[in-house]
Amino acid sequence: MILLCKCEWLRYRQSSPAKRMWKAFVCFNATHSFGLILFGLVYGYLAVMHREVLFNSPFLLAIGLAMLGGLLIISKVYFFSNPFRSVLVATVCYILSVVVRLGIGL
Numbered sequence: 001m002i003l004l005c006k007c008e009w010l011r012y013r014q015s016s017p018a019k020r021m022w023k024a025f026v027c028f029n030a031t032h033s034f035g036l037i038l039f040g041l042v043y044g045y046l047a048v049m050h051r052e053v054l055f056n057s058p059f060l061l062a063i064g065l066a067m068l069g070g071l072l073i074i075s076k077v078y079f080f081s082n083p084f085r086s087v088l089v090a091t092v093c094y095i096l097s098v099v100v101r102l103g104i105g106l
Contacts, residue, residue: 039064051101065098068087069091072088075087
């Protein structure tokens with residue numbers, strides 16, 4: 001039992017705070033990237049394969065706009081200018097596609 005505790009202590013001691021911080025940073029970015037990729041894949045699939053389902057559902061349209069709006073705010077506050085510009089372009093394209101598809105006049 002003492003040997004097991006000593007091994008755990010050594011393993012903890014060998015992982016420096018910088019190494020643990022780096023692992024947390026990588027994990028945070030990976031999980032958030034998966035969320036963005038999933039959002040893009042689901043809405044891209046719906047827009048291409050099931051247009052009527054997407055554009056006839058106010059709920060899906062509102063959720064998509066809310067997601068992009070939230071990403072726009074987060075990227076403006078916390079990210080560099082390139083991610084903000086990318087999310088801004090995605091948001092504008094999303095809004096334009098809804099306007100064109102639903103025939104709403106600007």
